[in-house]
Amino acid sequence: MRYPFADRVKMVKSSAVRELLSVIQRGDVISFAGGLPSEEFFPVQDVKKAYDRVFASGPKAMQYGLTEGYTPLRDLISEKMGRKGIESKTENILLTTGSQQAIDLFSRIMISPGDTVLTENPTYLAALQVFQSYEANVVPVEGDQEGMDPEDLEAKMKKLRPKFVYVVPTFSNPEGKVWSEERRKQLVELAHKYNVIIFEDDPYGEIQFHEDETYTPLAVMDEEGTHVLYTSTFSKTVVPALRTGWVTGPFQVIRMMAQAKQSADLHSSSLDQQALYYLMEDFDLESHIRTLRKEYYKRMLIMQDYLKGLNDPNLSWTEPKGGMFLFLKLEESINTTAVLMQAVENGVAYVPGAPFYVGNPQENTMRLNYTHSTPDKLKLGMDRLAQVLSRLKKPSDEPIIF
Amino acid sequence: MRYPFADRVKMVKSSAVRELLSVIQRGDVISFAGGLPSEEFFPVQDVKKAYDRVFASGPKAMQYGLTEGYTPLRDLISEKMGRKGIESKTENILLTTGSQQAIDLFSRIMISPGDTVLTENPTYLAALQVFQSYEANVVPVEGDQEGMDPEDLEAKMKKLRPKFVYVVPTFSNPEGKVWSEERRKQLVELAHKYNVIIFEDDPYGEIQFHEDETYTPLAVMDEEGTHVLYTSTFSKTVVPALRTGWVTGPFQVIRMMAQAKQSADLHSSSLDQQALYYLMEDFDLESHIRTLRKEYYKRMLIMQDYLKGLNDPNLSWTEPKGGMFLFLKLEESINTTAVLMQAVENGVAYVPGAPFYVGNPQENTMRLNYTHSTPDKLKLGMDRLAQVLSRLKKPSDEPIIF
Known part of the structure; x- marks a missing residue:
């Protein structure tokens, strides 16, 4: 049967990115994709x-x-x-x-x-x-x-x-x-x-x-x-x-x-x-929040220091003063949606910047979450991401499939 | 400021009945109004x-x-x-x-x-x-x-x-x-x-x-x-x-x-x-449900027997075979929305049938919930309701305010 959906659902785009990201949550992929807080600090x-x-x-x-x-x-x-x-x-x-x-x-x-x-x-x-x-x-x-x-x-x-x-x-x-x-x-x-x-x-x-x-x-x-x-x-x-x-x-x-x-x-x-x-x-929620601020700040710095250490003039971002995300801009020719599959295959995930834009997206952006991963995982995930990015610099034998 | 609400909210009718019923939940009014299960059986x-x-x-x-x-x-x-x-x-x-x-x-x-x-x-x-x-x-x-x-x-x-x-x-x-x-x-x-x-x-x-x-x-x-x-x-x-x-x-x-x-x-x-x-x-949910069936059936019968005992040929209803409600029809001249305030003043509440209708409502109906009140409260509430109904039969000195 063809279901006669309302006009409003025609506005909802199905997202290949979301499908991909929902799959990777099962594997051993280090995910910078979700907007997840860290489970270590949950006051269970x-x-x-x-x-x-x-x-x-x-x-x-x-x-x-x-x-x-x-x-x-x-x-x-x-x-x-x-x-x-x-x-x-x-x-x-x-x-x-x-x-x-x-x-x-x-x-x-x-x-x-x-x-x-x-x-x-x-x-x-x-x-x-x-x-x-x-x-x-x-x-x-x-x-x-x-x-x-x-x-x-x-x-x-x-x-x-x-x-x-x-x-x-x-x-x-x-x-x-x-x-x-x-x-x-x-x-x-x-x-x-x-x-x-x-x-x-x-x-x-x-x-x-x-x-x-x-x-x-x-x-x-x-x-x-x-x-x-x-x-x-x-x-x-x-x-x-x-x-x-x-x-x-x-x-x-x-x-x-x-x-x-x-x-x-x-x-x-x-x-x-x-x-x-x-x-x-x-519960002393205020004191708990102070802990979160301190720990998440540390994690943000780990991610940022890693990026600084890459010494890549094509990477840019604004240092987050809070929150859960670092928004990374790559060189203009890179389409982060197209690269996502390679990243996932290399054991790391992010959200491409494109779906956050109204109208013309900046395809060379990605959102990285730094709160969910432990410091060790953060570094490992950044290693994996850096590998993917450095591969993009070399001429590739394989065609990029969009 | 006049807020520019969407067209769809113009369809939402504010309900005087709901306002009234929300107030009475605080007092010692016995409420047959809500669709509430009985708290006594909650498997806390x-x-x-x-x-x-x-x-x-x-x-x-x-x-x-x-x-x-x-x-x-x-x-x-x-x-x-x-x-x-x-x-x-x-x-x-x-x-x-x-x-x-x-x-x-x-x-x-x-x-x-x-x-x-x-x-x-x-x-x-x-x-x-x-x-x-x-x-x-x-x-x-x-x-x-x-x-x-x-x-x-x-x-x-x-x-x-x-x-x-x-x-x-x-x-x-x-x-x-x-x-x-x-x-x-x-x-x-x-x-x-x-x-x-x-x-x-x-x-x-x-x-x-x-x-x-x-x-x-x-x-x-x-x-x-x-x-x-x-x-x-x-x-x-x-x-x-x-x-x-x-x-x-x-x-x-x-x-x-x-x-x-x-x-x-x-x-x-x-x-x-x-x-x-x-x-x-x-938890044995099936056995719990059997208890609920038995207890709610008893309560329904208490309410129904009370109504039968009134011997009022103007009252009619269909015996519920399950669920939580008995839908009572009164003589045609009675508007249960208009009577609700008197009922609440007499310590009992119900939902008038009118808002359940599309188009022309049958104003002489009311929905009675029999699951929430204990057997004692059920009887007391029915006493109070019966008093209000019997008063309606006598010519009243006071005008009914709609």
């Missing part, structure tokens, strides 16, 4: 204790819960947001199945087919997929290492009347870059001037390598709390399997997202949410 | 043991998982489906955040605005909300206690070329009815004849009061496995807070739903899925 026993408290609290803990999420956890997140300078009451907080669901629910209530969404370029691949699945007109804004170019941004806000601007201003995915304070201010000002909502995706904000630096969330700059939706997650700081993220912003928008969530899945796992609440009570 | 210690096994299995259990869900649990569900006569390989099974998410993901990949969906009338309220949120043209099919009328169904399949037919053939929500075997066959035959997909929602199938009766799932009758999507959940048989449902059907459709799920939330809680896997290994 603390999470277990938190669950024990959930079960000790009795059967009511296992009943259906509220769509908005477990209220005491929303209270704690409200306090946590307050410490960051983001004023959000409990009623302005919606718990989601990871921050991915926050992106999806927001898109669902905002995007009619053909509506414009402005993004950085490159930007988070799975956000682009969401926007495309709602048939948005995704338009990239020019930018550099400081953030979006305010002139191009203003021109596009004026001309295209976008529904919203999607940004990852702190340790972006895939570039690992940080917006300057100036550019943040300009974005928020323009959002107010043209009445455009900003969706600030901040999954990595806590993984900050230089504690003396300040990266002000856009949600803090939006003083009236009218123009910024802010989302984050416990996936990178506690454990991913809990699938708990949150989103905060204007009540009218959060309420609409909660209505959408009610039809999407009634509510997320409330056992996970209750366990997170007890974990935040009993 | 067994669920705890299952989680203990997850934590003992080490940190990998807490990493990101597959969008399709935890493979060993999908294997077990595949076997479980096999025992029901539904052939489904592991690759044809997608785990979801409750079966609500299965309804949502399926709608998402099938419905373009204006597409027709055929349903029973009345039918599951939150499914209607999903279809409306994707701007479907929801068309009810005539029917009776046996199921949809095949003539009307065929006429509508022919004329309207629906994307799919949504049915809850076994212990429907809200009516608690069971389709006859004959009507099931006719639906499946018509689906094949007109190449229409059936979405079979079976959250209550396990809660069957008469073990000697056979209710064949539509998915069993669809021998080639081409025309039926089947969804069910652990929410009613284990505990709701785990939020784990599944959907099975043609691989091409399941794969498309998995792609949609990837952008919706990457994956559901994999801790919950792993715990369910261990629970199914260690």
